Amino acid sequence: MKVKEFRGGYDSNFSYLVWAEEGVIIDASIKPERIFKFADENNIKIKAVFVMHSHEDHLIGLKEYKEKGIEIIAHDSSPIESNIRVLDEEIEVGGMKFKVIHTPGHLFDSICVLVDNKLFTSDTIFIGAIGRCDLPGADANDFYNSLYNKILKLGNVDIYPGHDYGKKRIATLDE
Numbered sequence: 001m002k003v004k005e006f007r008g009g010y011d012s013n014f015s016y017l018v019w020a021e022e023g024v025i026i027d028a029s030i031k032p033e034r035i036f037k038f039a040d041e042n043n044i045k046i047k048a049v050f051v052m053h054s055h056e057d058h059l060i061g062l063k064e065y066k067e068k069g070i071e072i073i074a075h076d077s078s079p080i081e082s083n084i085r086v087l088d089e090e091i092e093v094g095g096m097k098f099k100v101i102h103t104p105g106h107l108f109d110s111i112c113v114l115v116d117n118k119l120f121t122s123d124t125i126f127i128g129a130i131g132r133c134d135l136p137g138a139d140a141n142d143f144y145n146s147l148y149n150k151i152l153k154l155g156n157v158d159i160y161p162g163h164d165y166g167k168k169r170i171a172t173l174d175e
Helices: 033-041 062-067 140-154
Strands: 002-008 013-019 023-026 046-050 071-075 084-086 089-093 096-102 111-115 118-122 158-161
Touching (some): 013 033, 013 158, 033 046, 046 062, 062 071, 084 089, 096 140, 111 140, 118 140
Parallel strands (some): 023 046, 046 071, 071 084, 118 158
Antiparallel strands (some): 002 013, 013 023, 089 096, 096 111, 111 118
16 A cells, blocks of 8 residues: 655644555645645546545545545535545545544544555644544543544554644654
């Protein structure tokens, strides 16, 4: 599996394209034109996009994805229209297995996605920090449960956050 990071968006956001047989976008937080260009130049067919939570800065380009026939994947509690609704489960997309972990706290419909020891965390965990839990739809108790009873039990995975807020872009959970 390969990973390409795209930085931009409203607030130093990250989107990621992961691919093996086909591509999957994780976190729809930048305009999709750059991702489409990279995929075209590298002969990567994009199969799906994960909506990591329903804050506006993580919903960029959904119309364009839908127009291209790219499946939208979102948590079952998400208000976003999607083709695939997920819970805490493992799904196969594009020849890769993704472990979807429902991580409410930053927002009720937040998810993290684990694939090949890489944990894509969106606004749940940043490098050196965690997401906010003082916004509408957030809950500090849920956040605690998500962090301590789900994320920390994964072991030393690589963290790929939803924003470039840290001293580096990727770190291990142990770091």
